Amino acid sequence: MSGGHSAYVPKSGFGKWMDARLPLARLVYDSFVAYPVPRNLNNWYTFGAILSLMLIIQLITGIVLAMHYTPESTMAFASVEKIMRDVNYGWLLRYMHANGASFFFIAVYIHIFRGFYYGSYKNPREVLWILGVIIFILMMATGFMGYVLPWGQMSFWGATVITGFFTAIPIVGDSIHTLLLGGFAVDNPTLNRFFSLHYLLPFMIIGVVILHVWALHVTGQTNPTGVEVKSEQDTVPFTPYATMKDLLAMIVFMLVLAYFIFYMPNFLGHPDNYIEAQPLVTPAHIVPEWYYLPFYAILRAITFDIGIPFTDIVLINSKLGGVIAMFGSLLIFFVVPWLDTSKVRSAAYRPLFKQFFWIFVIVCVGLGWLGSKPAEGIYTTMSQIFTFWYFFHFIVILPVLGLVEKPKPIPASITEAVLAKTGNGDTSNANN
Amino acid sequence: MLTIDQRDTKVNTMKFSISRIAGIALAFGLAIAGNVQAAEQGDAAPTHFPIEQPKQVEWSFAGPFGKWDIGQLQRGLKIYTEVCAACHSLNKVSYRNLADLGYSEAQIKAYAAEYELPDEPNADGEIEDRPARPSDKFVGPYPNAEAAKAANNGAAPPDFSLLAKARAPLRGFPTFVFDVFTMYAENGPDYIYSLLTGYVDAPAGTEVPEGGSYNPYFIAGSSLAMAPPLSDGLITYEDGSPETVDQYAKDISAFMMWAAEPKLVERKSLGFKVMIFLLIFAGLLYFTKKRIWSSVKH
Numbered sequence: 094m095s096g097g098h099s100a101y102v103p104k105s106g107f108g109k110w111m112d113a114r115l116p117l118a119r120l121v122y123d124s125f126v127a128y129p130v131p132r133n134l135n136n137w138y139t140f141g142a143i144l145s146l147m148l149i150i151q152l153i154t155g156i157v158l159a160m161h162y163t164p165e166s167t168m169a170f171a172s173v174e175k176i177m178r179d180v181n182y183g184w185l186l187r188y189m190h191a192n193g194a195s196f197f198f199i200a201v202y203i204h205i206f207r208g209f210y211y212g213s214y215k216n217p218r219e220v221l222w223i224l225g226v227i228i229f230i231l232m233m234a235t236g237f238m239g240y241v242l243p244w245g246q247m248s249f250w251g252a253t254v255i256t257g258f259f260t261a262i263p264i265v266g267d268s269i270h271t272l273l274l275g276g277f278a279v280d281n282p283t284l285n286r287f288f289s290l291h292y293l294l295p296f297m298i299i300g301v302v303i304l305h306v307w308a309l310h311v312t313g314q315t316n317p318t319g320v321e322v323k324s325e326q327d328t329v330p331f332t333p334y335a336t337m338k339d340l341l342a343m344i345v346f347m348l349v350l351a352y353f354i355f356y357m358p359n360f361l362g363h364p365d366n367y368i369e370a371q372p373l374v375t376p377a378h379i380v381p382e383w384y385y386l387p388f389y390a391i392l393r394a395i396t397f398d399i400g401i402p403f404t405d406i407v408l409i410n411s412k413l414g415g416v417i418a419m420f421g422s423l424l425i426f427f428v429v430p431w432l433d434t435s436k437v438r439s440a441a442y443r444p445l446f447k448q449f450f451w452i453f454v455i456v457c458v459g460l461g462w463l464g465s466k467p468a469e470g471i472y473t474t475m476s477q478i479f480t481f482w483y484f485f486h487f488i489v490i491l492p493v494l495g496l497v498e499k500p501k502p503i504p505a506s507i508t509e510a511v512l513a514k515t516g517n518g519d520t521s522n523a524n525n
Numbered sequence: 526m527l528t529i530d531q532r533d534t535k536v537n538t539m540k541f542s543i544s545r546i547a548g549i550a551l552a553f554g555l556a557i558a559g560n561v562q563a564a565e566q567g568d569a570a571p572t573h574f575p576i577e578q579p580k581q582v583e584w585s586f587a588g589p590f591g592k593w594d595i596g597q598l599q600r601g602l603k604i605y606t607e608v609c610a611a612c613h614s615l616n617k618v619s620y621r622n623l624a625d626l627g628y629s630e631a632q633i634k635a636y637a638a639e640y641e642l643p644d645e646p647n648a649d650g651e652i653e654d655r656p657a658r659p660s661d662k663f664v665g666p667y668p669n670a671e672a673a674k675a676a677n678n679g680a681a682p683p684d685f686s687l688l689a690k691a692r693a694p695l696r697g698f699p700t701f702v703f704d705v706f707t708m709y710a711e712n713g714p715d716y717i718y719s720l721l722t723g724y725v726d727a728p729a730g731t732e733v734p735e736g737g738s739y740n741p742y743f744i745a746g747s748s749l750a751m752a753p754p755l756s757d758g759l760i761t762y763e764d765g766s767p768e769t770v771d772q773y774a775k776d777i778s779a780f781m782m783w784a785a786e787p788k789l790v791e792r793k794s795l796g797f798k799v800m801i802f803l804l805i806f807a808g809l810l811y812f813t814k815k816r817i818w819s820s821v822k823h
Contacts, residue, residue: 132823174617184788341810348803355796357710367691515822
């Protein structure tokens with residue numbers, strides 16, 4: 094797909110015959126063999142490949158699990174235990190799927206923050222970025238619905254709390270809530286539709302992933318310098334260079350995942366989910382899965398009503414305010430390409446942005462920690478400060494930095510940057 | 526016992542340093558907060574449970590090469606059968622699963638036959654009781670949840686099947702980070718052991734409700750409805766193990782861990798093979814990648 098030229102030459106007679114009718118081999122060759130990638134990509138750029146692998150693992154384990162699972166509220170919990178005890182390697186499938194979800198999110202968070210650091214969302218990659226945000230939101234919906242399926246205490250109460258957000262929407266909130274649950278409270282109809290959607294959404298994710306990769310192959314990848322590819326010398330062919338690098342990164346990632354699956358499979362889960370859902374017994378602390386905690390903290394940080402000053406008129410009550418803040422914290426990703434006014438992509442040449450980036454990372458991790466704490470006392474105050482900074486970073490810092498920051502000198506090309514780093518005048522072409 | 530004492534000291538020292546780190550973090554939080562709220566501390570009645578973090582026991586099934594102590598599981602089953610089963614069901618475990626504990630088919634058959642459950646309707650449409658078979662799940666002490674509640678002042682005793690995974694007090698930051706590296710995943714059995722050995726007289730000023738027993742290790746309050754179930758010499762061991770509350774508590778906790786995670790040993794031994802495979806694979810890939818990239822400056 095590079096520059097519209099295809100380097101594919103069919104070798105066999107069948108290859109030629111097929112190429113004239115359905116050039117699938119050509120598409121694969123151009124996309125994953127000859128496709129030029131910047132020669133200076135570091136390991137943070139391997140998470141796209143890792144995410145593809147995680148999606149495949151989740152699909153395969155999920156489809157097999159669905160063969161043994163019963164989406165019915167009185168049998169769901171027992172069917173999961175049957176998988177754990179009686180299905181051949183059922184324990185492995187379930188632990189892979191549950192920990193796989195966590196690691197899917199670890200990978201996607203690293204992938205997103207890599208994008209923030211290297212300014213991957215900037216012109217001309219806005220659509221690529223937006224497709225990524227859509228994938229992220231679909232992942233969050235899928236993960237949430239999947240967590241409900243084992244029908245444990247946290248499944249049930251998590252579902253009750255999260256779907257309760259929708260009642261905050263004025264006028265239509267209650268109707269949406271009822272439609273979502275299939276009733277007035279979380280019950281068997283909720284479980285049924287969540288199972289159906291949990292099976293559907295991953296295939297929608299695949300669809301958007303295809304668009305995401307397509308958009309990537311149109312614009313080409315960014316790289317740690319943020320300088321666009323200028324000549325063939327700046328690139329290496331995808332195979333074997335990127336393929337081998339991605340494969341190594343995937344296996345190292347699998348190694349960490351395997352450690353959790355086999356040695357601490359319940360570390361990332363909540364013990365209460367080993368208690369079957371009890372609609373009349375509320376757990377002491379309802380917490381979502383760890384990967385939602387920053388957003389949960391933002392939701393709970395809005396403890397005040399917003400109204401017209403010096404009157405009693407409330408425009409947005411605290412509940413609606415929290416929901417707006419939480420969804421806003423996600424939706425703001427969509428406009429990041431236009432909020433960041435700097436023409437320089439990479440944080441490597443933006444000394445001020447680099448510092449604010451790391452502050453932002455700390456704020457996000459801090460919000461995650463606060464999301465796991467009870468919403469009381471000092472935790473609420475800290476959540477409010479961190480939530481404020483979260484939005485301040487996007488709405489004020491990103492636009493203002495681009496105007497006031499003096500970037501460091503940018504290398505003329507990727508090759509120049511690489512040679513400056515390796516300290517050698519050798520200009521050997523990687524494509525030789 | 527000695528090892529537990531040593532661990533206690535270790536835990537205390539660690540707690541000390543953790544509280545210092547927490548203190549610094551808190552001070553930092555307060556400073557940036559500006560809006561200072563008095564941190565809950567001091568002599569008020571505890572509001573976070575458990576009051577005491579669980580004691581750490583050395584389990585045979587801990588660590589990467591963990592294995593069941595079959596003798597211990599058999600003793601655990603004996604405790605369950607003679608003491609716990611009077612109130613607690615074990616409804617996710619089948620009698621046939623006792624093969625894991627080294628029992629023969631005939632032994633399991635005989636064990637199951639001691640329990641009765643309602644049969645399928647017979648030719649006349651009547652339902653009679655029949656002895657349990659190895660394929661049946663453990664028969665519980667009560668016919669239904671309402672009966673369990675009615676017999677226990679309104680609070681049904683929890684089922685044992687998953688308790689060793691469902692009761693795990695959260696360890697908090699930063700301890701949970703260290704747990705990843707020490708491979709600490711025995712929160713459940715540690716908790717059960719601590720609870721069973723943790724009954725003490727309530728400190729002055731602590732109110733214990735009627736019929737409750739004070740226990741600082743209880744996860745959801747300062748007292749629980751279950752009176753101390755074990756006492757020295759309560760169960761006779763045939764293998765010469767000490768007949769003490771401490772030993773009983775360890776044995777039943779191990780048994781409950783087996784009941785909650787019967788594939789634990791299988792999981793760890795497969796895990797070792799997978800980890801070795803992935804390590805070698807990663808090593809080979811590393812050198813292949815290095816070789817391929819050696820001609821390109823990057």
